[in-house]
Amino acid sequence: MADPASLAQRAGELAGDAGALAHNLDTLSQQLALATQQGVHAGTPFVFELTVFVLAVFVGYYVVWRVTPALHSPLMSVTNAVSSVIIVGALIAAGPVGLSFSKLMGFVAVTLAAVNIFGGFIVTQRMLQMFQRKK
C-alpha cells in the first residue's frame, strides 16, 4: 500500500507546507508588528502630543497673564529667544555625515536660530539690567 517512497514524498510535501505556513506566520507577525508600530505612530502619539500642546497653552496662558505690563518688551524678546528652540530640529538635520540638501538646510536653520538665541537673550539681559528701583 504505502510504499516508503511515496510516504517520504508526502512527508516532504508536509514539511514544505509547514515551512510555508511558518513563513506566512512570520510575515504576518512582522506585518502585525509593523501595523501596531504604525498605528502607535499615527494615532496614540498624536493624541499624546496634542495633550502636551493643550496643557502647555494653558500653562502659557496663566504664566503670561502674571507678567507685569512694564516687562512686556523683555517678555517679547525672551519668548523670541526661547522659540528658537527650533534649533533642536535644525541640529538633527545638520547632524549626519556627508553633505546633502537636508544637511545644508539644517545648517542654515542652525545659523538663523543661533542669531536669535544669542541676540534674544542678550538684548533681554540688557533691558532687564536697566530696570532699577529708586535709590
Next chain:
Amino acid sequence: MSESLSALLYLVAAVCFIMALRGLSSPDTARAGNLYGIIGMAIAILTTLASPYVVSYWLIAVGLVIGGAVGAYIARQIQMTALPQLVAAFHSLVGLAAVCVATAAFAAPEAYGIGMRGAIHPSSLIEMAIGLTIGAITFSGSVVAFAKLQGVVSGRPLVFPGQHLINLALGILLIALIVLFVMTEASSVFALLVLLSLAFGFLLIVPIGGADMPVVISMLNSYSGWAASGIGFTLSNSLLIITGALVGSSGAILSYIMCKGMNRSIINVILGGFGTEGGAAPAAAGAGDRLVKSGSAEDAAFILKNASSVIIVPGYGMAVAQAQHALREMADMLKKDGVKVSYAIHPVAGRMPGHMNVLLAEANVPYDEVFELDEINRDFASTDVAFVIGANDVTNPAAKTDPTSPIYGMPILDVERAKTVLFVKRSMASGYAGVENELFYRDNTMMLFGDAKKMCEEIVKALD
C-alpha cells in the same frame, strides 16, 4: 544618550522656559528668569548634540559661531528705540528657520523617524505642512513689519481694491494646497506651498498701518510660537511643542492686551487700513479759529516748580526726539525741589508692548515711579500738573465723549482732570489716528511748541 534620558532632559529645558516667563512677573525676579531661559536653551542644545542622530559637528559649529556672533553683535549695538524692528527681524528668523527645518524633514524624513522619502506618515505630512505654512507667513510678515518700523517703506497702510477677497482666496488656496500635499507628497506642491505662504504673509501685514504695529508685532510673536509647535508635532518633539505653545499663547495675550488698549478688535486690526481716513482735513477746519494758549520753557518751569505733584505722560514722540534723558533730568530737579513726580504709561505707548517702560528705564527712571493706566488714572484729579510729552491720542477725551470719533471707546489717560496740562508738541498736527485733540483748546492747557528734547533741556535750564 538614550531616548528616555534625552526626553527627560528636554522636559527639564521646558520647565526652565516656563520659569523664564514666570520670572518676568516682577523686575526683581526677571534677571533670574532670563538665566533660566539660557540654561534651558543650553540643555536643549547639548541634549540634541549628544543624541545618536547627530554625529558630524563641524557644520553645526560653524553655524553656531556665525549665528552667535551676529546675534550677539546686533543685540549689543541696538538702540532701545529700535527695539521693535529688532524683535520683528528676530521673528522673521524664527519663521525662516521653521521653513528650513520643515524642508530638511521633507528631504530626509528618515533622520527624524517619520517615514521614508515618498512614504512619510500622513499625520507627519499634515503637521509638516502646517508648520511650514505658519513659518513662511511669519517670515514674510515679519519682514514687512521690520521694513515699516525701520522706515524702509512708509508706515502708511497699503490698501487696494479687492484686497480682502484676494487674501481670502489665497487662504482657501493654501488649505487646498495643504490637502493636495498630504495626498501627493510632491516636491512641486511643497515649493508652491512655501511661495504662496510667503505671499500670504506679505499681503497680510501690508495693509496694517504704523499705529497698529504693537498688535502686529505681538501677533507675529504668537505666529513664531505656533510655527515652532507645528515643527514640534512634525518631529514628535515635546520640547518644541511645549515651547511653541508657551510663545504662541504669550503673543496672543499681548495682541489681546494691545487691541484692548486701542479698543479695536483683532479682526479690525488684521483687516487693516486704520489711520488712512480723516487725516489732516478735519483737523485744519477747527484749528484756525480756536484759541490755543501757548507758553515758553520759562512759563513751564514756573508752573512745574510751584506744583506739589506732577504726572509725566510720555509717548512715542518722546522716544523719537530722544528726550528721555533730558526728561529724567528735569524730573530729578523737580524731585529735589520736593515735587512728587510719577510717570503714567498707556498700554499702547511706543511701538511695541512695554516699549515705553524700557525707554524710561534706559534713562535711569526708577521703575517704581512708573505706573500703568489702571494704577494711576485716578490720581490725575488730585495732581497739579500733567506733563504730556510726545503723546496725543492716548489723552484725547474724544475717546470718551464723541461716539463718531475713530478712537471712541479707547481707554485714555485722564490728563484733563489735572489742574494744569502741559503739552509738549512740535506742532498742532493730529496724532496717529488722524483725530484732533480738543484738549489743546482747554483753558487749563498750555501748549509748549518745540522739539521734546530741546524743550526739556530749556526747562531744566529755567529751573536752575
